Amino acid sequence: xxxxxxxxxxxxxxxRDRVAMICLVILIAYYTIGILGPVVASLxxxxxxxxxxxxxxxxGGKPIAAYGxxxxxxxxxxxxxxxxxxxxxxxxxxxxxxxxxxxATFLTVVLGVVIGIVAGYSRGLTDNLLGxxxxxxxAFPFLLIVLSLSGVLTQRLTELGVPxxxxxxxxxxxxxxxxxxxxxxxRIVRGQVLSLREREFVEASVAMGxxxxxxxxxxxxxxxxxxxxxxxxxxxxxxxxxxxxLSFLGVGVLPPDVTFGSMLANSVTYFNVVPTYLFIPGTxxxxxxxxxxxxxxxxxxxxxxxxxx
Amino acid sequence: xxxxxxxxxxLMVALLFxxxxxxxxxxxxxxxxxxxxxxxxxxxxxxxxxxxxxxxxDQPVLVQYGQFLGGIFFGRTFxxxxxxxxxxxxxxxxxxxxxxxxxxxxxxxxAPVTFWLAVGxxxxxxxxxxxxGIFAALNHGHWPDRLVMGISLVGYSxxxxxxxxxxxxxxxxxxxxxxxxxxxSPFDNPLRFLQTMILPWIVLAFLNTAFxxxxxxxxxxxxxHEDYVRTARAKGLPERTVVVKHALRAGLxxxxxxxxxxxxxxxxxxxxxESIFSLPGIxxxxxxxxxxxxxxxxxxxxxxxxxLIIFANLVVDLLYAFLDPRxxxx
Numbered sequence: 242x243x244x245x246x247x248x249x250x251x252x253x254x255x256x257r258d259r260v261a262m263i264c265l266v267i268l269i270a271y272y273t274i275g276i277l278g279p280v281v282a283s284l285x286x287x288x289x290x291x292x293x294x295x296x297x298x299x300x301g302g303k304p305i306a307a308y309g310x311x312x313x314x315x316x317x318x319x320x321x322x323x324x325x326x327x328x329x330x331x332x333x334x335x336x337x338x339x340x341x342x343x344x345a346t347f348l349t350v351v352l353g354v355v356i357g358i359v360a361g362y363s364r365g366l367t368d369n370l371l372g373x374x375x376x377x378x379x380a381f382p383f384l385l386i387v388l389s390l391s392g393v394l395t396q397r398l399t400e401l402g403v404p405x406x407x408x409x410x411x412x413x414x415x416x417x418x419x420x421x422x423x424x425x426x427x428r429i430v431r432g433q434v435l436s437l438r439e440r441e442f443v444e445a446s447v448a449m450g451x452x453x454x455x456x457x458x459x460x461x462x463x464x465x466x467x468x469x470x471x472x473x474x475x476x477x478x479x480x481x482x483x484x485x486x487l488s489f490l491g492v493g494v495l496p497p498d499v500t501f502g503s504m505l506a507n508s509v510t511y512f513n514v515v516p517t518y519l520f521i522p523g524t525x526x527x528x529x530x531x532x533x534x535x536x537x538x539x540x541x542x543x544x545x546x547x548x549x550x
Numbered sequence: 551x552x553x554x555x556x557x558x559x560x561l562m563v564a565l566l567f568x569x570x571x572x573x574x575x576x577x578x579x580x581x582x583x584x585x586x587x588x589x590x591x592x593x594x595x596x597x598x599x600x601x602x603x604x605x606x607x608d609q610p611v612l613v614q615y616g617q618f619l620g621g622i623f624f625g626r627t628f629x630x631x632x633x634x635x636x637x638x639x640x641x642x643x644x645x646x647x648x649x650x651x652x653x654x655x656x657x658x659x660x661a662p663v664t665f666w667l668a669v670g671x672x673x674x675x676x677x678x679x680x681x682x683g684i685f686a687a688l689n690h691g692h693w694p695d696r697l698v699m700g701i702s703l704v705g706y707s708x709x710x711x712x713x714x715x716x717x718x719x720x721x722x723x724x725x726x727x728x729x730x731x732x733x734x735s736p737f738d739n740p741l742r743f744l745q746t747m748i749l750p751w752i753v754l755a756f757l758n759t760a761f762x763x764x765x766x767x768x769x770x771x772x773x774x775h776e777d778y779v780r781t782a783r784a785k786g787l788p789e790r791t792v793v794v795k796h797a798l799r800a801g802l803x804x805x806x807x808x809x810x811x812x813x814x815x816x817x818x819x820x821x822x823x824e825s826i827f828s829l830p831g832i833x834x835x836x837x838x839x840x841x842x843x844x845x846x847x848x849x850x851x852x853x854x855x856x857x858l859i860i861f862a863n864l865v866v867d868l869l870y871a872f873l874d875p876r877x878x879x880x
Contacts, residue, residue: 377568380856382815389848392840393577482709486822489711490837513723523712531707
């Protein structure tokens with residue numbers, strides 16, 4: 242039998258997992274659409290900012306066509322009161338959601354891995370101090386703290402020179418979600434490092450006189466990518482949901498830009514009359530989050546050394 | 551056990567002190583002007599300066615922290631040099647100028663709503679998830695197991711505000727099964743209370759059931775492979791005794807940890823659920839305080855909720871040591 246690398250084994254297992262493959266395809270589609278959102282929208286001739294007063298009634302602003310104004314030109318309908326295109330809002334909103342959640346996940350993973358490795362390898366006082374710091378950060382309820390700090394810190398970001406409006410809001414979300422999110426991963430990484438540092442290959446490189454940085458990041462880090470990958474795949478949908486929740490509450494992304502959360506918040510006033518306002522963005526959001534969670538789950542199974550080969 | 555408890559208590563007090571410093575630092579000390587945040591859109595330079603003085607932001611930073619900390623233990627008086635000083639009793643978490651009330655009073659007024667919401671949801675999700683989790687574990691690998699796990703994953707992925715809105719759409723608006731939620735105390739009108747709370751309970755429970763069902767199942771499955779369970783079977787104990795007394799007791803202790811922490815987090819305010827169902831609890835208070843830029847109130851709520859979590863951490867750790875016969879405390 243030909244020996245296979247770990248990566249090949251895992252890829253082979255994932256490929257056999259039909260659910261994981263479907264989710265992967267869906268996610269690639271979401272990202273492609275998200276990145277190309279503005280291009281797709283202009284090709285389709287729709288824009289999330291253009292008002293269409295001709296498509297809504299003069300009295301109360303209800304879309305004239307049925308199901309929230311669905312028509313060939315506006316496949317998912319138009320917004321109540323303004324006539325802005327729902328499909329275009331989704332395209333642009335998806336991009337904002339993905340940018341925030343992906344950047345925040347990346348930053349969370351970097352912080353969590355670096356601090357986790359340092360804490361686990363150094364033990365003693367450093368480990369103890371970092372551990373208490375993690376305890377302190379974990380004492381803040383995650384959603385509440387991101388909500389509470391939004392006003393204060395967004396204002397301070399603009400005072401530091403970040404453009405006002407959504408640039409500072411997006412930057413705020415990325416920074417605060419990662420700042421309060423890294424300890425969860427750092428704990429996992431620290432635990433792994435505690436056992437890895439006793440292994441022979443670490444001892445060998447210490448004996449060969451390798452520097453601390455080399456041991457930490459060249460010897461130990463490559464052994465951690467499995468839990469890190471799983472953690473990242475499961476954190477990203479969390480952050481998507483969190484951003485949606487904050488925009489829903491009115492402290493996330495501001496109009497005229499929209500994301501899943503603010504679209505759902507807007508739907509509340511009208512969904513009794515036009516249910517599509519609730520179900521279209523809601524379904525798009527759930528499919529995205531479910532796909533990530535299912536993929537993360539399959540990935541965890543595939544990476545589990547106890548799994549069947 | 552006593553030494554361990556004392557050690558944990560000391561650690562907790564230290565953590566609480568660090569917490570006050572962290573909250574103070576995050577909300578008041580970062581570069582920027584906290585006084586400007588006290589009046590949102592109504593701001594004029596005169597109001598800002600007046601608030602700066604009233605809230606003590608014109609004092610040196612360490613004096614401010616001292617006053618903040620002193621307020622928690624001994625109470626404090628705001629704008630003591632004005633004709634109408636505002637007395638804030640200990641434990642003083644601050645004074646809300648938007649609402650002209652002490653922050654702690656506002657939190658305690660909202661607390662019963664959040665309490666009923668959290669406790670009700672907790673009972674629903676714990677009972678359902680333990681039953682379904684054990685059921686799945688006993689049918690490991692067969693269709694009931696897969697069904698339960700599938701539902702769990704989808705449930706875990708549903709954003710709670712989407713579930714809440716769907717429930718309102720169908721149950722309240724389309725089918726008219728329940729009146730539109732509006733909170734009343736269970737002592738004033740028990741029926742109306744239940745009608746209002748049942749959907750919020752379902753929303754909160756839905757999310758958590760998914761997670762706890764999975765946790766229960768995995769824990770039970772894991773303990774089934776332990777030596778002491780095999781020993782119990784080998785002794786010829788009836789299957790029921792093996793499952794309930796041996797596998798479950800050890801298997802479910804991690805559940806206690808998670809449940810305690812989640813309950814504490816909920817008691818500190820279920821932000822989204824309270825907003826959707828317009829429940830006037832701590833979570834709604836937090837959202838409104840942010841939207842109104844009521845800095846003292848935001849700070850107070852953050853401190854209150856985090857303190858709950860630190861307390862819960864202690865309780866859960868002690869309970870864990872007490873429940874799990876395998877945990878030995880040095």
